[in-house]
Amino acid sequence: MSRLRALFLLPAWAFTLLLFLGPLLIIVVYSLETKGVYGGVVPPWTLENYARLLDPLYGVILLRSFLMAAVSTLGCIVLAFPLAYYIARSGRRKTLLLNLVMLPFWTSFLVRTYAWMFLLRDTGLINSALLAAGLITEPLPLLYNDGAVIVGLIYGYLPFAVLPLYSNLERLDKSLLEAAADLGARPWQTLLHIVLPLTAPGLRAAGVLVFIPCLGAYLTPDLLGGGKSMMIGNLVQNQFTSARDWPFGSALSLALMAIVMLLLWALLRRDGGEML
Amino acid sequence: MRQRLLPLYVLSVYAFLHVPLLILCAFSFNSSRFTLWEGFSFVWYRAMWNDAALAEATWNSLLIAVASTVIATAVGTLAAYGLWKKNARLLSGSLYLSLVTPEIITGIALLATFQWAFRYFHLQLGMHTVILAHVTFSIAYVLLVVMARLRTADPALEEAALDLGATEWQAFRLVTLPMLRPGIAAAALLAFTVSFDDYVITSLVAGVDSETLPMMLYAMARRGANPVVSAISTVILVALGALILASERLQKS
Secondary structure, three states: OHHHHHHHHHHHHHHHHHHHHHHHHHHHHHHHEEEEEOOOEEEOOOOHHHHHHHHHHHHHHHHHHHHHHHHHHHHHHHHHHHHHHHHHHHHHHHHHHHHHHHOOOOOOOOOHHHHHHHHHHOOOOOHHHHHHHHOOOOOOOOOHHHHHHHHHHHHHHHHHHHHHHHHHOOOOOOOHHHHHHHHOOOHHHHHHHHHHHHHHHHHHHHHHHHHHHHHOOOOOHHHOOOOOOOOOHHHHHHHHHHOOOOOHHHHHHHHHHHHHHHHHHHHHHHOOOOOO | OOOHHHHHHHHHHHHHHHHHHHHHHHHOOOOOOOOOOEEEHHHHHHHHEEEEEHHHHHHHHHHHHHHHHHHHHHHHHHHHHHHOOOOOHHHHHHHHHHOOOOOOHHHHHHHHHHHHHHHHOOOOHHHHHHHHHHHHHHHHHHHHHHHOOOOOOOOHHHHHHOOOOOOOHHHHHHHHHHHHHHHHHHHHHHHHHHHHOHHHHHHHHHHHHOHHHHHHHHHHHHHHHHHHHHHHHHHHHHHHHHHHHHHHHHHHH
């Protein structure tokens, strides 16, 4: 290998080691220490922070995060599958239709989350309109609950489901569908026995790619869930700010990181990374 | 009947994606403070324009985004070239991992690192820590875009240059780099966008002098209904949307 190429990798190595892998290592060390009286971390070394992950107090939040992420992932796939199917078969308009999915995604996550606050809050558009129309006399509690968070997560990560499904469905051989129809299969039979098995890799990729950011979400549950709909990300943030329990926050982060890596590893092992 | 159902479903998914943002933008021109339409007005844009704190936060955001974009684009482009035709699994793996790491984890890990480093150096959180953090998460985006461009490049051109007596540096500088230019520009625009929009990591590693536009927007959004937030949101959507479209154009050229 050439010297120049090796030299070119140095700056990226420096940033990765000092500001990504190094920090993760510090978190590993912190997770094995004890919380100091004034915050911070002190010896002795302990595994207690990991044992606390099983405490029902936090278990509820972990379980809820899993559930919310799972429901949001399902929602994304239900919305994305027909969409991806449609785009994959729309000829020259493909690029335009895909861009229409991606454009809001790339612009601003914060603004997109705020758009839902604007719609859902007590003085938001939906409640204002319903009140003005005389359909309700008091604003409906639409914001600051699990439902709002799930809508926000689906809204936020829908493109992560559309892209892998689209690239899978685009390669789907149309003649197979025609053959099924010719042989007398009903549309739902074709879907169940032909389309779904052939798009299993796309579905797996979509599932993992949406589930990961949903599970690690911070901003969406923070803004749309308020204090009432905490997820793992909020618990982590909480440990590093108000609770000042860095060791436990570190253990939580690593547990989350382990799940993310495990899911990715499973996906790559199974589908060879071609879907990414 | 079935033929109509799918387009209708697709249309409603597109509506789900776009209508909330369009409504938000539309109501930024509402003359009323409340969420009922009263009349067209620029009053919230004027309020936005006259807000000195907002101007400062925007300035900070621009400064951070420009600085981190310049550094990340250079570092990411060099890395993409270094990884071209050569596998450095650990490096590329780590960079891709940084893309899927939950932002809150990246943020607290950086915060912990900076706090730890400050025990040895007399420094504080501020613009420099925000810029370093932004460079770190932007490199992977740059790498992705430039790598995609490199995959379409013909390695034979560079080999020809080497055979004809060019040094490695000359072959890179005069043959490959010019081919990559549209990809690099697209990567820079993308890096700028992700930097300008970031809230989670920024809020953790920012100091007192480095409040950014997303941090201010977040604080205003939490405080309650405020049409100025809609006006700022509209400006951000239009500006970043234009950058993304430009980036897309460049990637396809």
